[in-house]
Amino acid sequence: MAEILVLAEHRRGALRDVTYELLAKGREITDSGGLELSTIVLGSGCSGFAGELSNHADRVLVVDHPDLAEFNAEAYSKVLVGVIAERKPRLTLIGHTSCGVDLAPALAIKSGLPLATDCIDLSLDGGGLAVTRQVYGGKMNVEGVLREAEGHIATVRPATFEPGEPRGEPGEVVSLEYPAELELVTRFTGFVEPPPGEVDIADAEIIVGVGRGIKDEKNIPVVRELAEALKGELGCSRPIVDKGWLPKDRQVGSSGKTVKPKLYIASGISGSFQHVMGMKGSDLIVVVNKDSKAPLFGFADYGVVGDLFKVLPALTEKIREFKGSG
Amino acid sequence: MEIVVCVKQVPATAEVDLVVDDSGRGIESQGLVQEMNEWDEYAIEEALLIKERLGGTVTAITMGGEGVDAVLRRCLAKGADNAIWLKDEAFEGSDAYATAKVLHAAIRGLEYDLVFTGAQSGDDNYSAVGGILAELLGLAHAQMVKKVEVGEGTLVVNRELEGGLEETLELPMPALLAIQTGLNEPRYVSIMGIRKARKKEITVKGLGDLGLTGGEVGEAGSWMKVQRVYAPPVEKEPEILTGSPEEVAGRLVEVFRSRGLI
Numbered sequence: 377m378a379e380i381l382v383l384a385e386h387r388r389g390a391l392r393d394v395t396y397e398l399l400a401k402g403r404e405i406t407d408s409g410g411l412e413l414s415t416i417v418l419g420s421g422c423s424g425f426a427g428e429l430s431n432h433a434d435r436v437l438v439v440d441h442p443d444l445a446e447f448n449a450e451a452y453s454k455v456l457v458g459v460i461a462e463r464k465p466r467l468t469l470i471g472h473t474s475c476g477v478d479l480a481p482a483l484a485i486k487s488g489l490p491l492a493t494d495c496i497d498l499s500l501d502g503g504g505l506a507v508t509r510q511v512y513g514g515k516m517n518v519e520g521v522l523r524e525a526e527g528h529i530a531t532v533r534p535a536t537f538e539p540g541e542p543r544g545e546p547g548e549v550v551s552l553e554y555p556a557e558l559e560l561v562t563r564f565t566g567f568v569e570p571p572p573g574e575v576d577i578a579d580a581e582i583i584v585g586v587g588r589g590i591k592d593e594k595n596i597p598v599v600r601e602l603a604e605a606l607k608g609e610l611g612c613s614r615p616i617v618d619k620g621w622l623p624k625d626r627q628v629g630s631s632g633k634t635v636k637p638k639l640y641i642a643s644g645i646s647g648s649f650q651h652v653m654g655m656k657g658s659d660l661i662v663v664v665n666k667d668s669k670a671p672l673f674g675f676a677d678y679g680v681v682g683d684l685f686k687v688l689p690a691l692t693e694k695i696r697e698f699k700g701s702g
Numbered sequence: 703m704e705i706v707v708c709v710k711q712v713p714a715t716a717e718v719d720l721v722v723d724d725s726g727r728g729i730e731s732q733g734l735v736q737e738m739n740e741w742d743e744y745a746i747e748e749a750l751l752i753k754e755r756l757g758g759t760v761t762a763i764t765m766g767g768e769g770v771d772a773v774l775r776r777c778l779a780k781g782a783d784n785a786i787w788l789k790d791e792a793f794e795g796s797d798a799y800a801t802a803k804v805l806h807a808a809i810r811g812l813e814y815d816l817v818f819t820g821a822q823s824g825d826d827n828y829s830a831v832g833g834i835l836a837e838l839l840g841l842a843h844a845q846m847v848k849k850v851e852v853g854e855g856t857l858v859v860n861r862e863l864e865g866g867l868e869e870t871l872e873l874p875m876p877a878l879l880a881i882q883t884g885l886n887e888p889r890y891v892s893i894m895g896i897r898k899a900r901k902k903e904i905t906v907k908g909l910g911d912l913g914l915t916g917g918e919v920g921e922a923g924s925w926m927k928v929q930r931v932y933a934p935p936v937e938k939e940p941e942i943l944t945g946s947p948e949e950v951a952g953r954l955v956e957v958f959r960s961r962g963l964i
């Protein structure tokens with residue numbers, strides 16, 4: 377029976393959340409299309425993963441080899457191209473993660489299959505693949521169709537689909553051979569830990585986040601004063617760190633910290649999915665942005681469409697007044 | 703060190719109200735300010751830093767229609783030596799695959815040790831052109847590159863993973879690196895640079911010059927056909943607070959107080 381193939385992503389001994397999200401989406405498509413759901417895990421000594429995954433798929437394919445101990449886009453693409461050629465999955469799903477974007481384009485070219493990246497929705501469409509993706513930093517959606525082909529490859533945005541529950545009956549586990557002739561030119565040599573920061577904003581109960589709307593490093597105090605008045609911490613979007621205006625440990629988002637404070641106030645942050653991934657679990661979200669179409673408003677409890685240079689000082693003032701009187 | 707850098711002109715959209723155009727398959731571009739793709743600012747900077755250290759040349763290359771030569775002028779003003787503009791009506795509507803095919807056709811005949819792209823373009827957000835191009839050129843590659851060390855025929859790079867973690871890789875040259883933001887401090891364009899850049903030549907190449915046919919590029923040569931562009935539906939309607947900054951601040955203080963936050 378034709379199948380959908382989900383690439384299981386893991387790092388440092390644990391399967392990553394995106395794997396379960398892909399499996400849930402894959403299951404939804406197989407259920408409506410009379411297909412089977414297979415997942416493939418590449419690693420070294422990964423029988424534990426296979427057991428865990430078997431509760432989520434009809435079949436777990438395992439390629440176990442020392443060269444696969446850590447993710448390596450070259451090794452992954454060279455192994456997967458063979459698996460795809462042989463099994464001809466109708467669709468291969470990969471997370472739109474740092475590993476996924478390193479791997480998927482090369483795999484698509486090697487296997488001669490069309491690829492769609494960063495999909496937020498997808499469905500089979502005859503011999504094609506209908507996808508929804510976002511452009512302009514999330515300000516517009518695009519619906520498109522991948523040309524007809526024997527199979528398609530898609531990278532799927534993390535934290536977009538709910539992870540699936542384990543099923544009653546575990547799927548079969550199948551071992552696949554590691555291709556003997558593989559010669560790799562790219563070598564993984566190690567991990568580099570993020571430097572420990574002064575504070576861990578992940579512990580903060582109140583965070584005031586600042587984005588590129590702040591325009592200049594010298595304006596940061598406008599936001600810092602609000603954070604101080606609230607006895608909260610300063611957080612920020614990535615460009616603020618890239619420019620060196622705040623240290624990396626203040627960055628909220630997929631490549632920074634995931635935070636879940638009781639209050640997150642975002643000022644001058646547009647709401648790219650990478651930022652949203654890091655803060656959407658906050659209890660109360662307030663967004664201050666002069667653009668009423670900023671995507672972040674779609675995640676807010678309270679929104680202020682206005683100039684942060686007017687709104688923030690007014691808020692700081694009112695909080696000080698309140699605290700002074702209280 | 704011969705370095706080719708792929709750069710792209712994109713509209714600055716963070717602060718503008720985007721409008722779907724009449725075709726329903728794109729946005730109204732009239733009135734949008736164009737700028738160099740943020741990731742490419744870091745890619746060209748890294749190339750220039752390597753050239754300044756080790757010698758060699760930097761070639762900037764872009765594919766696009768009328769006006770995108772501005773991004774090449776910007777690269778020349780920053781210190782790039784050569785600039786190539788891939789310009790043909792047939793290229794319009796290219797997705798990541800078709801774009802990479804055009805770039806491949808232009809780059810394959812050049813001499814290079816390194817090819818740089820950005821990790822992502824700010825308009826299309828594919829994060830795919832670099833990887834496809836690398837594969838078409840048959841090059842070792844790394845995406846999300848946060849650090850580059852050039853050795854004797856080899857490279858050591860840091861690749862950004864999630865949550866602030868990075869990994870280190872060794873790969874042979876020539877190679878293609880897709881550059882992530884924040885790995886350097888992109889320089890400003892000086893008046894001197896702009897003046898010098900004006901005298902430099904931009905090589906323009908079309909479909910025929912690249913040995914491509916119409917079916918390989920544009921929408922015909924793409925993997926994806928765009929059907930509809932639309933503003934995303936809002937998942938959650940926030941309560942929008944209106945009034946003067948003082949009034950808005952007053953309301954928020956109420957909310958914070960009622961929740962015991964202050």
Ligand SMILES: Cc1cc2nc3c(=O)[nH]c(=O)nc-3n(C[C@H](O)[C@H](O)[C@H](O)COP(=O)(O)OP(=O)(O)OC[C@H]3O[C@@H](n4cnc5c(N)ncnc54)[C@H](O)[C@@H]3O)c2cc1C
Pocket residue numbers: 513586587588589590612613614615627628629630631632633643644645646647648649650651654664665666667670682683684685716717821822
């Ligand atoms: C692999 C990868 C990982 C990433 N990881 C992260 C991450 O962890 N965290 C992260 O944040 N980003 C991350 N990014 C970057 C992300 O894609 C966006 O580029 C970034 O989040 C944009 O930051 P911003 O919202 O501050 O800036 P912009 O998108 O430029 O938005 C600025 C906003 O400020 C508003 N504004 C301007 N002036 C004012 C004013 N006076 N008053 C009020 N509002 C104003 C504008 O309307 C606009 O909405 C990542 C990207 C990639 C490719």
Ligand SMILES: Nc1ncnc2c1ncn2[C@@H]1O[C@H](COP(=O)(O)O)[C@@H](O)[C@H]1O
Pocket residue numbers: 708709710739741742745763764765766798801805818819820821822823824826827828829830831832
């Ligand atoms: N039209 C283009 N011309 C030159 N380079 C491009 C073009 N489109 C994309 N690129 C390169 O590919 C990178 C990734 O873009 P994308 O895959 O579209 O997200 C960009 O940062 C550029 O370096």
